[in-house]
Amino acid sequence: MSKVLPVRVVAVLPLLLIAACAPQTDMGVNNDVDIDAAAERAQSSINAYHPDTVLPANDPVAPPPATDPMPSPTPTSAASVPDGLEEPLVPPAPGAPGGLPDDRTPISEAPAAPDSAQGAAHVVERYYALIGERKYKPAWQMWRGGGAGSRLTPTDFADSFSEFSEYHANIGAPGRIDAGAGQRYVTVPVQVYARLKQTRKPYYAIGSVTLQRSDVDGGTDAQKIWRIQQVALKPAFKR
Structure with a gap:
């Protein structure tokens, strides 16, 4: 993994298969699958920021940027797809609908300081690498408050992430660092490409961390480390 993320250039995480068995399905059900709803069910619990939950006293809270809430999902079921017939995961290219920004700014060769915007992008890169490896607890601990900021156990x-058989992300170049009340904030573009466990169909999403x-x-040193405050994703299916 490169030590330096490109400026406005996508850094692709390796495809890391999440070993998970597909659940039993009823072959007699309607095969017209509401893929959007199935994918949204898996993501909705970690996309919304809920300020009514109290975080530890040593983890100051500031209002997050406004984001579009994820719609409420509805349950679906589907017949399985035979092995070898899955549609390949091909996320939209930079600049295309559902893709990361296509900015051809030259890559910086300078080392990224941990407290820099590039340092924050490295945190996001590591976060999705852990999820791709199914190392969920250390990924959870990258949220504020040692995980409490996720509002999840x-x-x-x-x-x-149980709806997905594999889960990957491309990380874009970070935005500028914003300041407020002794805090620093930065937003990093993210493009998720995953596979739904039930249907084995691709799922694409675009958003930011x-x-x-x-x-x-x-x-403290712990307070000065970049921590995840919010993940905001919306479906961007590639038809």
């Missing part, structure tokens, strides 16, 4: 966090760190005098 470690078990619920892991379960939020917002990170926060403290910049006050006397703050």
Whole structure:
């Protein structure tokens, strides 16, 4: 994994298969699958920021950027697809609908400081690498408050990815660092490409991850590390 993320250039995480058995399905049900609803059910629990939940006192809270809420999902079922017939995962290209921004700015060769915007992008890269490897607890701990900022227990966090047999992400170049009340914020573009477990069909989503760190005098080292504040994704299916 490169130590330096390109500026406005996509860094592709390796395809890491999440070993999970497809559940038994009823072959007599209607095969017209509401794929949007199935995928949204898996993502909706970690997309919304809920400020009514109290975080630890040493983890200051500031209002996150406004994002479009995910629609309420509805349950679906589907017949399985024979092995070898799955549609390949081919996420939309940069600049295309559902793709990351296509900015041809030259790649920076300078090392990325941990407290820089590039350092924040490395955190997001590591976060999705852990999810792709099914290492859900360390990924959960990358949220603010050692995981509390996700508003999920470690078990619920892991379960939020149970609809997928594999899960990957492309990470875009981070935006500028914004400041407020001794805090620093940065938003990193993200493109998710995954496979639904029931249907084995591809799922694509586009959005961003917002990170926060403290910049006050006397703050602890832990408070000065970039932590995930919000994940905001919306479906971007490639037909």
